[in-house]
Amino acid sequence: MTVSTVPTTPFPDQKPGTSGLRKKVPVFQQPRYVENFVQAILDTVPDREGATLVVGGDGRYLNREVVQTTLRIAAANGIARALVGQGGLLSTPAASCVIRKAGAVGGIVLSASHNPGGPDGDFGIKFNAANGGPAPESVTEAIFARTRALTEYRIVEAPDLDLDRIGRARIGAMEVEIIDPVADYAALMREIVDFPAIRALFASGFRMRFDAMSAVTGPYARAILEGELGAPAGTVVNAEPKPDFGGHHPDPNPVHAHDLMALMLGPDAPDFGAASDGDGDRNMIVAPGRFVTPSDSLAILTAQARNAPGYAAGLAGVARSMPTSRAVDRVAAALGIRAYETPTGWKFFGNLLDAGLITLCGEESAGTGSNHVREKDGLWAVLLWLNILAATGRPAQDLVRDHWARFGRDYYARHDYEEVETEAANAVMEGLRSRLGCLPGQRVAGLTVAAADEFRYVDPVDGSVTERQGIRILFAEDARVVYRLSGTGTAGATLRVYIERYSADRLDAAVEEMLAPVVEAARALGAVAALTGREEPSVVT
Numbered sequence: 001m002t003v004s005t006v007p008t009t010p011f012p013d014q015k016p017g018t019s020g021l022r023k024k025v026p027v028f029q030q031p032r033y034v035e036n037f038v039q040a041i042l043d044t045v046p047d048r049e050g051a052t053l054v055v056g057g058d059g060r061y062l063n064r065e066v067v068q069t070t071l072r073i074a075a076a077n078g079i080a081r082a083l084v085g086q087g088g089l090l091s092t093p094a095a096s097c098v099i100r101k102a103g104a105v106g107g108i109v110l111s112a113s114h115n116p117g118g119p120d121g122d123f124g125i126k127f128n129a130a131n132g133g134p135a136p137e138s139v140t141e142a143i144f145a146r147t148r149a150l151t152e153y154r155i156v157e158a159p160d161l162d163l164d165r166i167g168r169a170r171i172g173a174m175e176v177e178i179i180d181p182v183a184d185y186a187a188l189m190r191e192i193v194d195f196p197a198i199r200a201l202f203a204s205g206f207r208m209r210f211d212a213m214s215a216v217t218g219p220y221a222r223a224i225l226e227g228e229l230g231a232p233a234g235t236v237v238n239a240e241p242k243p244d245f246g247g248h249h250p251d252p253n254p255v256h257a258h259d260l261m262a263l264m265l266g267p268d269a270p271d272f273g274a275a276s277d278g279d280g281d282r283n284m285i286v287a288p289g290r291f292v293t294p295s296d297s298l299a300i301l302t303a304q305a306r307n308a309p310g311y312a313a314g315l316a317g318v319a320r321s322m323p324t325s326r327a328v329d330r331v332a333a334a335l336g337i338r339a340y341e342t343p344t345g346w347k348f349f350g351n352l353l354d355a356g357l358i359t360l361c362g363e364e365s366a367g368t369g370s371n372h373v374r375e376k377d378g379l380w381a382v383l384l385w386l387n388i389l390a391a392t393g394r395p396a397q398d399l400v401r402d403h404w405a406r407f408g409r410d411y412y413a414r415h416d417y418e419e420v421e422t423e424a425a426n427a428v429m430e431g432l433r434s435r436l437g438c439l440p441g442q443r444v445a446g447l448t449v450a451a452a453d454e455f456r457y458v459d460p461v462d463g464s465v466t467e468r469q470g471i472r473i474l475f476a477e478d479a480r481v482v483y484r485l486s487g488t489g490t491a492g493a494t495l496r497v498y499i500e501r502y503s504a505d506r507l508d509a510a511v512e513e514m515l516a517p518v519v520e521a522a523r524a525l526g527a528v529a530a531l532t533g534r535e536e537p538s539v540v541t
């Protein structure tokens with residue numbers, strides 16, 4: 001075998017964001033760009049010698065090429081064994097599952113998640129640690145520092161592997177195992193979710209649609225829902241992973257999953273609708289006639305998890321990202337368990353899960369997960385919902401209504417201002433920051449500001465501190481606005497404004513109507529139009 005040491009120079013922009021390094025495809029196509037980043041990752045894994053590494057991605061454009069490059073670099077850096085999903089595919093939760101099961105030192109996950117794919121789309125590389133979760137900030141910072149200092153990378157000169165043939169192969173001294181990407185994941189689901197109950201549900205005529213959005217979850221959903229649980233063929237639509245996701249935006253929300261929404265809100269809606277994102281870690285839940293916000297879904301799953309075998313013993317605690325609505329907090333209080341509030345991004349849940357402080361966690365952006373892996377898990381959330389529907393016998397729309405009747409309803413919307421000038425987006429945040437002290441007591445759009453601060457997180461497990469994680473404004477009228485800048489975008493800046501309002505007894509009002517004054521207050525306080533030139537957000541979800 002020939003190991004080459006190739007001289008290189010650093011790229012200045014390889015800083016991981018909310019979830020790994022995400023850039024436009026042409027940026028990743030620059031010579032040495034992928035090699036540098038993968039070498040920098042491996043340099044920060046001290047015990048890589050003789051270790052197992054998991055490699056796979058969401059199948060987007062460049063996936064196969066980057067899998068091959070990653071394997072060659074891994075082989076040249078002392079990795080003894082690589083586990084690769086067939087076709088180079090592994091959903092993000094399945095990668096987490098395989099890392100944990102194999103006792104791997106970590107995984108290199110190729111995904112830009114919900115961002116569009118194709119030659120002009122986005123690509124991404126993320127490192128997951130031995131616990132199966134996204135590398136914590138300390139590690140991503142070390143990776144970034146390493147990218148700035150790199151002078152060479154090591155690579156084995158070898159022909160491309162056949163990624164489609166399950167079995168063993170070698171690159172230099174490294175053994176490569178091409179594995180069925182679904183098997184380990186399906187086995188884990190069988191342990192924690194009541195498959196016989198779901199099978200009986202489908203056998204009784206229950207109908208659902210799962211929209212895989214031409215992304216990685218297709219093969220998983222087909223094998224499990226149609227193959228194992230007896231859902232009729234055709235339940236899973238857009239099931240073939242495509243390098244450009246069929247030209248769509250693989251983001252499961254009411255805007256991008258419009259076909260599913262149209263079906264579920266129409267006269268022929270099946271009993272349950274769901275979708276997942278590019279890399280399979282997000283989920284969208286739709287009951288007939290009713291979209292379930294991810295924040296509500298987290299709260300409902302928390303309230304009902306005991307119906308599934310994996311959670312029958314109860315929950316240790318729960319966590320939500322700060323911008324996620326406070327619906328789950330009410331459930332936690334009723335259950336007598338702790339609710340933690342973390343910054344946006346799954347990497348902050350890892351310590352809480354590892355320490356056994358929480359069992360379930362989630363984000364407003366359609367991410368829900370549990371201690372079964374260390375990533376959010378789209379299909380798992382759908383299976384847990386099905387388990388609960390089977391166990392309670394309640395139609396999905398009634399289950400949601402029952403939940404609100406017991407806990408009240410958190411009306412919720414997220415307004416995204418995409419591709420804003422970076423300076424303008426920063427000006428919104430700076431402006432708010434500088435006025436935090438004088439906001440309490442102010443009246444705006446008929447609401448009264450009760451408190452305003454900038455979220456700062458102290459990790460309860462290791463004491464690490466993460467600053468500037470979003471500005472939150474609480475109103476006396478049980479409403480809240482949160483402002484933060486996205487850490488996953490690849491063009492300009494994206495300003496996210498999260499709007500919510502709680503009502504204990506108005507359960508069936510129109511969302512827009514309930515939120516109208518809060519939206520008005522959010523725009524006025526942030527001076528969004530004046531600073532960005534945008535009268536309206538680009539996407540409302």
Ligand code: VG1
Nearest residue numbers: 018019113345346363365486487488
């Ligand atoms: C977004 C979401 C965040 C999520 C992240 C990764 O980040 O808001 O909740 O964890 O994407 O999701 P940001 O910084 O753009 O708001 V995905 O499915 O990568 O894996």
Ligand code: CO
Nearest residue numbers: 113114279281
């Ligand atoms: Co994702």
